[in-house]
Amino acid sequence: MTRPLLEVADIVRAQGDRFIHSNFRWFHWAHRKALRAIARCRTAVLGGHRDQCPRCGYRITSYNSCRDRHCPKCQSGARDKWIMARQKELYKVLCNRPSEEENRHRWQSTTH
Numbered sequence: 001m002t003r004p005l006l007e008v009a010d011i012v013r014a015q016g017d018r019f020i021h022s023n024f025r026w027f028h029w030a031h032r033k034a035l036r037a038i039a040r041c042r043t044a045v046l047g048g049h050r051d052q053c054p055r056c057g058y059r060i061t062s063y064n065s066c067r068d069r070h071c072p073k074c075q076s077g078a079r080d081k082w083i084m085a086r087q088k089e090l091y092k093v094l095c096n097r098p099s100e101e102e103n104r105h106r107w108q109s110t111t112h
Contacts, residue, residue: 008072012039037068 016035040046048063065074
């Protein structure tokens, strides 16, 4: 998986403090907490572990996620699962829908 050129966390790290300072009147502590979690997600601040390929021995550091419900990185999996479930439901509805001919026959039988 490739990393996008710009992530929400990059914007929060670059401009988050300035945004909080300029909007302090309405900015709640819960907003600050969410922005702080987004900024720290999958960085060394939250710790991590080393993964190694069993075949070639290549090593990479994987950083821990924040698991905050507002974090776009952490919740993308849950969002994708939800979308897939809704698509399956919609597919069942569309596949079980009566055909045009069945609808016409049903309408004609009730009017005569």
